[in-house]
Amino acid sequence: MxxxxxxxxxxxxxxxxxxxxxxxxxxxxxxxxxxxxxxxxxxxxxxxxxxxxxxxxxxxxxxxxxxxxxxxxxxxxxxxxxxxxxYRCCGGIYLARSRAEADVLAQQAAAWRKRKIACEQLDAASLARYEPALRTAESADAAPILAAYRLGDEAQLxxxxxxxxxxxxxxxxxxxxxxxxxxxxxxxxxxxxxxxxxxxxxxxxxxxxxxxxxxxxxxxxxxxxxxxxxxxVKPIRGQIVLFRTPAPILRHVVNDGLRYLVPRDDGRLLAGSTEEDVGFDPRNTAAGVQGLIELATSLAPSLANATVERTWAGLRPATxxxxxxxxxxxxxxxxxxxxxxxxxxxxxxxxxxxxxxxxxxxxxxxxxxxxxxxxxxxxxxxxxxxx
Ligand SMILES: Cc1cc2nc3c(=O)[nH]c(=O)nc-3n(C[C@H](O)[C@H](O)[C@H](O)COP(=O)(O)OP(=O)(O)OC[C@H]3O[C@@H](n4cnc5c(N)ncnc54)[C@H](O)[C@@H]3O)c2cc1C
Structure with a gap:
């Protein structure tokens, strides 16, 4: 036995x-x-x-x-x-694109500091230096970035x-x-x-x-x-869109509220994710995929030209x-x-x-x-x- x-x-x-x-x-x-x-x-x-x-x-x-x-x-x-x-320590950038989000992010930054997590507030110039592909200027089809913080110790695998x-x-x-x-x-x-x-x-x-x-x-x-x-315990669906570019366009994980872009070293980039209470339904939906493509291209406009290589969804175990x-x-x-x-x-x-x-x-x-x-x-x- x-x-x-x-x-x-x-x-x-x-x-x-x-x-x-x-x-x-x-x-x-x-x-x-x-x-x-x-x-x-x-x-x-x-x-x-x-x-x-x-x-x-x-x-x-x-x-x-x-x-x-x-x-x-x-x-x-x-x-x-x-x-x-x-596994690599790529750092993470956290963005706010509305006043309400900026307030939440400021509270989050205070919580990180209290928990002794290194957290650097970025102005527009330093954000552009770290991630030149991010849209920092206001545009007709995307809200401007109002606040940004960088966690140098964020990692990915x-x-x-x-x-x-x-x-x-x-x-x-x-x-x-x-x-x-x-x-x-x-x-x-x-x-x-x-x-x-x-x-x-x-x-x-x-x-x-x-x-x-x-x-x-x-x-x-x-x-x-x-x-x-x-x-x-119940399932909460999360959808992902996988982009591919000839070379990486971002270095950090870029977090926008609960959604994010995760760049891989080989030019792949994940845009995620939805949070949907739809039971054991593992499908991608048109609205889910569309929302993630909009997120990705509004944050990094050059992704509009990237290949969409694949989409998928998974069921998170939520309590x-x-x-x-x-x-x-x-x-x-x-x-x-x-x-x-x-x-x-x-x-x-x-x-x-x-x-x-x-x-x-x-x-x-x-x-x-x-x-x-x-x-x-x-x-x-x-x-x-x-x-
Ligand atoms: C879109 C998305 C993005 C995510 N991003 C992140 C992230 O960036 N960082 C992070 O930390 N986490 C992330 N998560 C969450 C993370 O993936 C999950 O918390 C984690 O994978 C849960 O692992 P698990 O082994 O409990 O469940 P699962 O990976 O679902 O594995 C459970 C296994 O149990 C098997 N099983 C079920 N019932 C039975 C049975 N009765 N008998 C035998 N086998 C059974 C299933 O077939 C399955 O293989 C993400 C999840 C999703 C969906």
Missing amino acids: NDCLIIGGGVIGLSLAYELARGGQSVTVIDRGPPAREASWAGAGILPPANASAAQNGYEQLAALSCEMHPRWAADLREATGIDNG RNPRHLHALLAACQRFGVDVRAGVECTALETRGDRVTGKVTGVITNVGTLSAETYCVASGAWTGGLLRPFGIRVA SDGLPLIGRMPGVTNAFCAAGHFRSGLQLSPATAVVLARLIRGEDPQIDLAQMRLDRPTHADGEPIDG
Whole structure:
């Protein structure tokens, strides 16, 4: 019998499998589809900065630990697999194009400074120096940029490559990754204090291990329901448009409210993303794509001439109170969950894996997970907030 069985082969499940397996555990990952697709593949790979010395709570500690770990994981994965996951500290620029947005951004800048995140306010000349392709002057078809800040420590990774590297590393460390295996329920035995999960029921029969972890992204809610967890998990669709230019036209991630442009080194550039509460509907829509093309060309007019290489959409796992679910499942001693990372799953994945691996091994997680525990009370139908 394996030490751990993980349900879900997205970035959260694969990161946990990698962490456990290189620590010597035998691990199986099951995925109802091909692994390394879904939200984790669809994401933009933005890694906002964080600072451990100013972290005010467990969630911020998790973000700070992840921030420290990403460059190390990128190097370890490259050494183990030869795959470069595209991690680089490219910096991020945050823009406001209305008075109201400028006020919100000024408050955000104060919050960054309080959390000891280096933040530089830019005037029009310095913005043009950093990013000459951005439209800084007023024009008939685009609102002018009224305020801009630069976070030099913002980073990015190319998530499809990161997942490819994680999968290869998992294979190298002996993880059994099984595609096309769908879990429909967890089988339990015993009372609510000493109870145990004895197996997971799947389309290929019941599979057993010493410990279990549910990491099934936006699809997690149904598996958690029998455990009386009140925090709901639901999908929030995000669409992306991928542009291609002969050479990169931007260096920084450019953030405009909740939307952004992410330049890759090879001239590709992602424009994202929508935030749509439309259930499990993974389509691109005309309005979604049109809005993103307008965003991109209003910020960087030369993109009007770029090739639109591809569009896609993914389903972010959002919780009803905006915080991920990380910890032990209530009423059982040997099953855990890591899900609901909403807009931040790529960012938070290494620390989530390390903390959960400690819990699974019976160690102190070294991060206060109280905010993220599965049996926390919640206001049932609150809107997810941006993590
Ligand atoms: C457009 C977009 C942009 C984003 N940008 C960023 C970003 O810039 N930075 C960032 O940090 N995050 C970003 N995110 C969020 C991030 O992608 C997610 O938080 C993260 O991928 C969630 O990972 P996951 O492993 O929990 O879920 P997923 O990647 O969705 O993986 C869950 C897996 O579980 C499997 N599964 C589901 N149910 C079952 C079952 N019953 N049995 C077996 N397998 C099952 C699924 O097939 C899937 O493979 C973005 C997301 C989107 C959609």
